[in-house]
Amino acid sequence: MATTLTQIKKDFVEGLSQISRFWGFPKGMGAIFAVLYLSPTALSLDEIVERTGLTKGAVSTEVRTLARMGLVHRSTKLGDRKDYYTAETDFxxxxxxxxxxxxxxxxxxxxxxxxxxxxxxxxxxxxxxxxxxxxxxxxxxxxxxxxxxxxxxxxxxxxxxxxxxxxxxxxxxx
Amino acid sequence: MATTLTQIKKDFVEGLSQISRFWGFPKGMGAIFAVLYLSPTALSLDEIVERTGLTKGAVSTEVRTLARMGLVHRSTKLGDRKDYYTAETDFxxxxxxxxxxxxxxxxxxxxxxxxxxxxxxxxxxxxxxxxxxxxxxxxxxxxxxxxxxxxxxxxxxxxxxxxxxxxxxxxxxx
DNA sequence: TTGTATGTTTAGTAATTACTAAACGCAGTA
DNA sequence: TACTGCGTTTAGTAATTACTAAACATACAA
CATH class of the missing domain: 1.10.287 (Helix Hairpins)
Incomplete structure (x- = not known):
C-alpha cells in the first residue's frame, strides 16, 4: 500500500505530539501546532477539533497557551465571528x-x-x-x-x- | 523567632524541588540534589532517605537517574558496603x-x-x-x-x- | 425577544506519573 | 549454613495532569 500524503501528515502530527511531551507540554498541544503548521490556510477552532480529535474545550485552552507562547497566532475574518489560527513559522x-x-x-x-x-x-x-x-x-x-x-x-x-x-x-x- | 540555618536549608531544599518540577523532573529529585548539595560530606542512601523524607525505593531510583545525568556522583569507602553520594558542583x-x-x-x-x-x-x-x-x-x-x-x-x-x-x-x- | 453560532469555564474522569511499603537479591559475616 | 546490612525491584496507591462532556456566556441575527 502506497503511503499517502494524508498518512504522512498524520504520522507527522503524531511525531510532534511526542516532541511536545518531551519538552514537558501536553501532547495535545503538539498535535494542535502540527495540524496548524501543515495547513496552508488558517483554521477555525472547530476545524482543529476535527483534525486533532480533541474536544472544543481542550483545544480552546491549549490554543490559548500556544498563542501566549507565540507559537500560533489568532486572527479573524471580517464578517465572520470565528477565530482563526495559524502556526508561527519563524521558530x-x-x-x-x-x-x-x-x-x-x-x-x-x-x-x-x-x-x-x-x-x-x-x-x-x-x-x-x-x-x-x-x-x-x-x-x-x-x-x-x-x-x-x-x-x-x-x-x-x-x-x-x-x-x-x-x-x-x-x-x-x- | 530567629531564622535558623536548619530552617533556611529546609526552605532551600523546598525551592530546588520547585525548580526541579519546573524543568520537568520529579520534585523528589530536586530535593535529593539539594540535600546533597548542602552537605559537606558524602551521604549514604539512608541518610538521604532521612533528610528528604522519601523512601529508600524512591531515593534509590532517583539517585540513579541523577547519577546518569551527571548531577551526583556515587562513591564508596573502603571496608564500607554503603554507597555514598555527592552533588556535582560544576553546573x-x-x-x-x-x-x-x-x-x-x-x-x-x-x-x-x-x-x-x-x-x-x-x-x-x-x-x-x-x-x-x-x-x-x-x-x-x-x-x-x-x-x-x-x-x-x-x-x-x-x-x-x-x-x-x-x-x-x-x-x-x- | 428568542434563537443560533461561536468560544469559555467547569465539574468530573481517565491516564499518567511519583511515590510507598514490602519483598527480594546479593555480599559479606558469624 | 543461616543471618545482617545493604541496594533494587515490584506491585500497588496517591497525586497530578490531560482531557471530556456539558453547561455557560456573549454576540449577532431574525
Missing amino acids: YAAVRSILQERQNSEFDRAVRSVKETLTRLEENWVENDEWNFVYERVKALQEFFDAIDSLAKAVIRLESLGLSNVTKILSVLK | YAAVRSILQERQNSEFDRAVRSVKETLTRLEENWVENDEWNFVYERVKALQEFFDAIDSLAKAVIRLESLGLSNVTKILSVLK
Whole structure:
C-alpha cells in the first residue's frame, strides 16, 4: 500500500505530539501546532477539533497557551465571528517568545527563591564552618542561575535569532 | 523567632524541588540534589532517605537517574558496603552531561521522526501545491532542529562551559 | 425577544506519573 | 549454613495532569 500524503501528515502530527511531551507540554498541544503548521490556510477552532480529535474545550485552552507562547497566532475574518489560527513559522522568534514567557512566571520565581536563601543567610550570619560552606554553595548556584538568566535575556533581545547568529555562536565555541 | 540555618536549608531544599518540577523532573529529585548539595560530606542512601523524607525505593531510583545525568556522583569507602553520594558542583559540566543524556534517548528519536517524514515525502513525491507546501514546512522544521542539534553538540564538545564561554556568547550576540 | 453560532469555564474522569511499603537479591559475616 | 546490612525491584496507591462532556456566556441575527 502506497503511503499517502494524508498518512504522512498524520504520522507527522503524531511525531510532534511526542516532541511536545518531551519538552514537558501536553501532547495535545503538539498535535494542535502540527495540524496548524501543515495547513496552508488558517483554521477555525472547530476545524482543529476535527483534525486533532480533541474536544472544543481542550483545544480552546491549549490554543490559548500556544498563542501566549507565540507559537500560533489568532486572527479573524471580517464578517465572520470565528477565530482563526495559524502556526508561527519563524521558530527562532518562537524560541524568543517562549523564553520571554518562562522568564516571567514560574522560572523567575524559582530562581528568586535561591537568591532569597542567599540574603536570608546573610541576615543570619554566624561564624562557623557549616555556615560558610552552605553560603558558598548557595552563592555558586545563584551565580549559575544568573548566567543562564543573562543568556536568556540576550537571546530575547536579539531582533532575529536566525541561523546566522547560531553559526556565530558555534564559531565562538570552537 | 530567629531564622535558623536548619530552617533556611529546609526552605532551600523546598525551592530546588520547585525548580526541579519546573524543568520537568520529579520534585523528589530536586530535593535529593539539594540535600546533597548542602552537605559537606558524602551521604549514604539512608541518610538521604532521612533528610528528604522519601523512601529508600524512591531515593534509590532517583539517585540513579541523577547519577546518569551527571548531577551526583556515587562513591564508596573502603571496608564500607554503603554507597555514598555527592552533588556535582560544576553546573556547566552538569549541563553538558544532561545534554548528552538527552541527545540519546527520547529527543533524538523525536527529531529523527521529523527527518523521516521528510524522506517519506520525497519517496512519495507528487506534483501539486499541497505536497510542495507540506514539504517546505517540514523541511524548515527539520532545519531548525538541526540547528538546535549542532548547538547542543557544540556545547557538549566544550571541555569547560565556564563563565568565560558564556560571556563570549553574550558578546557575540550583542 | 428568542434563537443560533461561536468560544469559555467547569465539574468530573481517565491516564499518567511519583511515590510507598514490602519483598527480594546479593555480599559479606558469624 | 543461616543471618545482617545493604541496594533494587515490584506491585500497588496517591497525586497530578490531560482531557471530556456539558453547561455557560456573549454576540449577532431574525
